[in-house]
Amino acid sequence: MSTAVYVNTVTYAATHVATNMLGSIRSIVKGSGLDPARIRESWDILEDGIATWLASRHLKAVTLEVYDPRKSGENLVGRFDFTIDYGYYPGGDGDLWLDPDTVAYAIRKNGAFPARCEYRIVADTAPGRPDVRGWATTTYRSTTGFTRHVVGTAIGGGSLGAGLAYYSRSGT
Amino acid sequence: MSVVSRTVAAIPVRTSVAAWQAVTGLLAPAGSAARGRLEAVTNIAAILITAEYTQQAPIVVIPASGPRVRIRTSHGTDAAETRAGEIPLAASPCAEPGWTMSLPCGIDDIEEIRAALDRHPGIEVRDVTDGITVDEPAEGPAAGEWSIDYEEMERP
Numbered sequence: 085m086s087t088a089v090y091v092n093t094v095t096y097a098a099t100h101v102a103t104n105m106l107g108s109i110r111s112i113v114k115g116s117g118l119d120p121a122r123i124r125e126s127w128d129i130l131e132d133g134i135a136t137w138l139a140s141r142h143l144k145a146v147t148l149e150v151y152d153p154r155k156s157g158e159n160l161v162g163r164f165d166f167t168i169d170y171g172y173y174p175g176g177d178g179d180l181w182l183d184p185d186t187v188a189y190a191i192r193k194n195g196a197f198p199a200r201c202e203y204r205i206v207a208d209t210a211p212g213r214p215d216v217r218g219w220a221t222t223t224y225r226s227t228t229g230f231t232r233h234v235v236g237t238a239i240g241g242g243s244l245g246a247g248l249a250y251y252s253r254s255g256t
Numbered sequence: 257m258s259v260v261s262r263t264v265a266a267i268p269v270r271t272s273v274a275a276w277q278a279v280t281g282l283l284a285p286a287g288s289a290a291r292g293r294l295e296a297v298t299n300i301a302a303i304l305i306t307a308e309y310t311q312q313a314p315i316v317v318i319p320a321s322g323p324r325v326r327i328r329t330s331h332g333t334d335a336a337e338t339r340a341g342e343i344p345l346a347a348s349p350c351a352e353p354g355w356t357m358s359l360p361c362g363i364d365d366i367e368e369i370r371a372a373l374d375r376h377p378g379i380e381v382r383d384v385t386d387g388i389t390v391d392e393p394a395e396g397p398a399a400g401e402w403s404i405d406y407e408e409m410e411r412p
Contacts, residue, residue, distance in 0.1 A: 100268035106306070125299060127272075128273045
């Protein structure tokens with residue numbers, strides 16, 4: 085019986101962190117003045133991938149990459165990272181929680197993006213991840229000229245923690 | 257008008273999409289036209305479940321005939337207990353054409369969600385703080401089929 089409880093706890097923590105991480109990314113999209121249609125229309129694919137790779141422990145980070153489609157070449161204008169820590173609670177029996185204030189702080193500090201900006205969601209995974217429908221391989225846009233700001237842990241569950249960081253152009 | 261109420265386990269027992277699939281499974285059999293309409297709004301409904309609006313106020317299905325159905329989702333530690341006690345409906349409220357659905361939504365999201373539902377006639381969104389008008393029940397439940405939850409009727 086203890087094995088079954090352990091499995092459920094791990095699965096529940098992964099589901100909690102995955103869905104709330106996606107919900108937090110949606111909050112950032114809306115709070116930053118971006119069009120929420122893109123994340124809404126891909127919600128099932130995004131949640132499936134994030135939950136699957138969290139449960140299999142292949143997920144390292146989920147990133148919201150914001151770019152200006154009118155610019156050629158390096159067109160990154162902003163970025164938010166949720167970085168996964170599989171040993172955030174070493175005991176593994178932590179509560180399931182979400183701190184919307186951490187997300188709200190990052191949105192406020194980053195500010196809004198111009199309405200013309202678009203975005204995509206990138207999952208950084210370890211080798212050997214299971215395939216999930218709707219996801220394709222890519223590489224990150226360059227962050228040269230940007231500074232990374234760590235905000236803190238925004239979501240926790242079981243042994244998992246999801247830390248939030250955002251990027252701003254250096255010197256601004 | 258009578259009311260049948262159910263609660264479906266959501267996060268963390270199920271992802272938001274899986275929770276909506278459980279709701280659609282209660283309401284309409286696989287392969288039916290109604291199931292197709294419900295599945296077409298999966299992403300929209302999953303967002304409302306993630307925001308826990310469906311915990312604060314019910315999804316309401318008004319069938320062409322028969323009792324109105326109210327479905328809430330449970331979240332967190334309550335969800336595991338809910339899943340163990342989930343009860344199917346005796347009959348599909350979406351079996352006959354003419355059914356409608358009302359989804360609860362917070363004020364911050366309602367404009368976006370309402371626009372997204374424009375392409376889905378018969379499925380609407382309402383402010384999570386608004387109630388749904390329910391007539392007084394005229395008679396008791398049919399034995400073995402469903403029950404009236406008067407407390408549920410009083411909730412927003």
